[in-house]
Amino acid sequence: MNLNFFNSLLKKGSKKSNLSLPDSILVKKLKVLCRKNNYQLYENITLYHHNNHIFIPFIILDPLRGLYLFEDKSWDYNELNSHKIEKQHNAEKSKNSLSYENTTNFIHKKLAEVINNYSVSVFNFLLTQNLSFEDYKHLDEDKKALLPKEKIIFNDTKDSEILDKLKSVKDEDPNILNSEKLIVNLLTQFLIFDKDKSIKLASNEQQSFILNRDYNVENLEGLSLSGKTSALLLKAILLKLEDEQTSVTIMKPTILSCDLVKISLMNLVEYSNVNVDITSINVITPQEFEESRVISDYILCDDSNLLKEEFIDYLLSFSNKSKISLVNSKKEIDINFKLTKKFQKYNLEVKFIKTNPQTKTIELLSNYSKLDKSKKILAISNNATKINILKNLTVSLKEKISMLDSSKKIIDQDVSYIFLSDYDSINTQRADIIILLDMCELSQDKLGYAISLANEKVYLIYESECDNINTLKKIFKQGKK
Numbered sequence: 001m002n003l004n005f006f007n008s009l010l011k012k013g014s015k016k017s018n019l020s021l022p023d024s025i026l027v028k029k030l031k032v033l034c035r036k037n038n039y040q041l042y043e044n045i046t047l048y049h050h051n052n053h054i055f056i057p058f059i060i061l062d063p064l065r066g067l068y069l070f071e072d073k074s075w076d077y078n079e080l081n082s083h084k085i086e087k088q089h090n091a092e093k094s095k096n097s098l099s100y101e102n103t104t105n106f107i108h109k110k111l112a113e114v115i116n117n118y119s120v121s122v123f124n125f126l127l128t129q130n131l132s133f134e135d136y137k138h139l140d141e142d143k144k145a146l147l148p149k150e151k152i153i154f155n156d157t158k159d160s161e162i163l164d165k166l167k168s169v170k171d172e173d174p175n176i177l178n179s180e181k182l183i184v185n186l187l188t189q190f191l192i193f194d195k196d197k198s199i200k201l202a203s204n205e206q207q208s209f210i211l212n213r214d215y216n217v218e219n220l221e222g223l224s225l226s227g228k229t230s231a232l233l234l235k236a237i238l239l240k241l242e243d244e245q246t247s248v249t250i251m252k253p254t255i256l257s258c259d260l261v262k263i264s265l266m267n268l269v270e271y272s273n274v275n276v277d278i279t280s281i282n283v284i285t286p287q288e289f290e291e292s293r294v295i296s297d298y299i300l301c302d303d304s305n306l307l308k309e310e311f312i313d314y315l316l317s318f319s320n321k322s323k324i325s326l327v328n329s330k331k332e333i334d335i336n337f338k339l340t341k342k343f344q345k346y347n348l349e350v351k352f353i354k355t356n357p358q359t360k361t362i363e364l365l366s367n368y369s370k371l372d373k374s375k376k377i378l379a380i381s382n383n384a385t386k387i388n389i390l391k392n393l394t395v396s397l398k399e400k401i402s403m404l405d406s407s408k409k410i411i412d413q414d415v416s417y418i419f420l421s422d423y424d425s426i427n428t429q430r431a432d433i434i435i436l437l438d439m440c441e442l443s444q445d446k447l448g449y450a451i452s453l454a455n456e457k458v459y460l461i462y463e464s465e466c467d468n469i470n471t472l473k474k475i476f477k478q479g480k481k
Contacts, residue, residue, distance in 0.1 A: 026127045027058070029159055030070070034060060037163065040179065048188045048241050048274045049110040054103055063179045064172035066121030069103060070153075073128055077135035080143060107186065113273050114185045123169040125151055132156045188272040189238040192230045193264070199271070206231040209325075209337040210238055216319045219329040222339030224452025228327050229428070231339070232300050233264055235325065239298055240276045247296040249282040251289060251315075253306055254406035257427035258283045261302075263410070286311050300325045303427060305445050349457040350476045352469070357437040357461040358385060362392050364435060364459060365418055369397055378404075378419045378431035380450055382438040386420050393418075404429060426450060435459045440466035447472075 034041040040061040047054050060068040104122040111118050126147070133154045136144070153162055183201055184191050189210065190202040202210065209220050209231050222228045236248045252258045261283050269276050282296060286307055295318055304312055304326040312331060315324065326333065353360055361379055368377055379389065386403070393401055402416040406425035421429065423438075423446050434454035439447055439462060447468055451458055462469050 024072075024127075024129050026129060026153055026155065026157075027072075029162060030058075030060065030153075033159060033163055033166075038063070040183065042183075042187075045187065046189075047106060047110060047186055048272075049106065049113070050273060051275045052106070053241070054106045056103060060166075061179060061183060062166065064174060065167070065170045066123060067107070068166060068169075069122060069124050070127050071124070073126060074130055075128060076130040077132075077138070080131070080139055110273070111182070111185060114271075115181070120182055121170060123166075125153055125165070127153050129155055188274055189234060189241065191268065191272055192227065192234070193268050193271050202231065202234060203227070203339070203341050205337065205339050205341065206234070209339075210235045212335070212337070213323075215323060215335045217316060217324045217326070217333055218335040218337065219326045219331075219333035220337045220339070221328055223342055224448065225342045226339035227341075228339060229261075229264075229302055232302055232325065232327060233261065233268065236281050236298075236300055237265065237268060237274075237276055240280065241274060244277070244280070246298065247282070248280075249284065249289070249294065249296040249299045251284060251286060251299065251301040253285065253303055253427045254425065255285060255409060256404070256406045256425065256429075258285060259410040260428045286315075290314070295321050298323050298325070302327045303449070304329045306427070306449065348454060350451075350472075351457070351459050352473060353459060353461045354463070354465075355461065357381075357463060358389055358392070360459075360461050361389055361435055361437060362396065365393060366396055368433065369418065373417050375432040375456075376417050376419070376430075377433045377435070378421060378426070378429060378453065379435040380421050380423055380426055380437070382441075383422045385438055386422055390420055423450060426453060429453060430455060432456045433459070435461065437461050439468050440464070442468060444468070444471070 031041060033039070040063075042059045042061070043057065045056050045059065047056065056069065057072070058070045060070075062068060104124070107122055108119060111120060131152075131154055133149070133156055136147075136149060136152070136154060139147075150165060150168065153165065157165075180201060181199075184199050187201065190207055192200045192202055194200070206227055209218075212218060220228055220231060232250065236250055239246050239248050250258075250261060252261055262278065265278050265281060265283075269278060282294060284292070284294075290311070299315065299318070299322045301307075301312075301315060301324065305328040309330065312326070312329070316331070318324070361381075365377065365379065368375065379386075381389065390401060390403065397418075400416045400418075402419045404419055404421035404425045405412075406427065419429070419431065423442060426449070430453050432455045434450065434457070436447075436450055436458065439460065442450075451472075460469070460472060
């Protein structure tokens with residue numbers, strides 16, 4: 001052999017190449033075993049922590065015991081039998097542990113820092129594609145001591161024997177760990193950090209988009225609250241984790257929404273304990289892009305359906321220099337990803353009210369001001385209506401009212417629980433209760449986006465019927481069936 005495999009097994013901190021496991025018979029057996037026993041299987045993943053990272057080709061999560069790591073080796077009997085053993089200084093210390101000492105330490109350190117007082121058991125196994133148990137029995141005892149049969153899955157190991165070996169490492173404990181909490185904190189690149197500080201693992205659909213690199217132009221399509229922006233931000237962070245020299249630009253429609261994206265990026269990086277320079281991710285508006293003409297390796301354009309088609313055409317003209325990701329593009333794109341799962345926590349309540357819009361809005365805001373002030377309320381109208389409502393509310397309400405201004409940074413915005421806005425200033429502005437006026441002249445894209453900003457309830461207030469109102473009535477009537 002060209003390499004002392006015993007050294008590679010037992011040497012602390014040995015460097016592992018980012019090589020995928022071959023889809024061998026043993027690997028296929030493990031995949032079937034996972035499906036039958038509700039184990040979670042992860043292939044070819046990289047763990048990130050601070051400035052460090054480590055590649056793991058194959059890992060299984062057993063919710064009742066912990067994590068199983070597998071190292072694949074192609075050794076056959078002749079190689080093992082002819083090799084002269086030189087016992088390593090840490091061989092005694094490793095006992096029944098094979099390899100992965102560095103990986104195990106990495107996992108424990110990351111979890112200890114991200115989740116205080118949290119640990120998980122990690123068990124190591126060896127896959128020997130070219131070694132049978134019968135061959136193994138003929139090895140001398142010194143070699144067997146370094147390669148305990150309990151930790152080896154031979155090429156002739158039966159399915160039931162594989163399962164027995166996995167289960168033998170530890171008695172099952174239904175309270176040992178929270179599987180989702182464990183995986184989401186390990187896989188930083190798929191960690192979604194909500195505004196309420198809860199965390200969740202990106203869906204398989206989101207992960208496919210985040211990992212895709214084989215494209216010139218791609219499109220991410222999805223319903224409101226399906227996690228499109230979250231996937232976009234995670235893709236940007238992972239690109240910087242993979243190579244800090246990669247240049248990345250995120251595009252949002254307004255200055256205010258750009259500021260909110262920067263805050264989300266900062267929160268993600270701080271929670272995950274990874275070293276990514278957020279300032280190196282360029283977050284700009286379409287206007288700033290046109291003015292600066294800064295061309296990045298990757299350009300991620302959110303809410304492209306709300307932007308002018310002329311600008312999208314201009315952006316796509318750079319696809320020979322940059323990889324471009326669009327969200328909800330109106331253009332025909334060859335590579336499309338679709339998010340079908342929604343992450344809304346509440347059943348959205350939609351109320352249609354036919355009356356004088358301004359009078360009803362002032363009444364609703366006045367009533368809410370006397371109730372639960374923990375709820376954020378956003379009234380959206382055209383600019384003229386917004387100004388009239390503000391004048392009347394200034395007289396009737398003692399509470400502070402905030403006017404959203406998309407042309408200003410978040411630090412320059414007033415803070416309240418009652419907000420007024422026009423439709424051009426609402427990008428990324430979520431609220432518990434949304435009040436919509438002046439809907440008849442809106443495009444369906446803008447109207448749908450405005451409705452999607454609500455967490456709990458939407459009031460649609462109008463004076464006359466129109467196509468938009470009738471369409472929405474049909475949509476939400478169907479949604480109740």
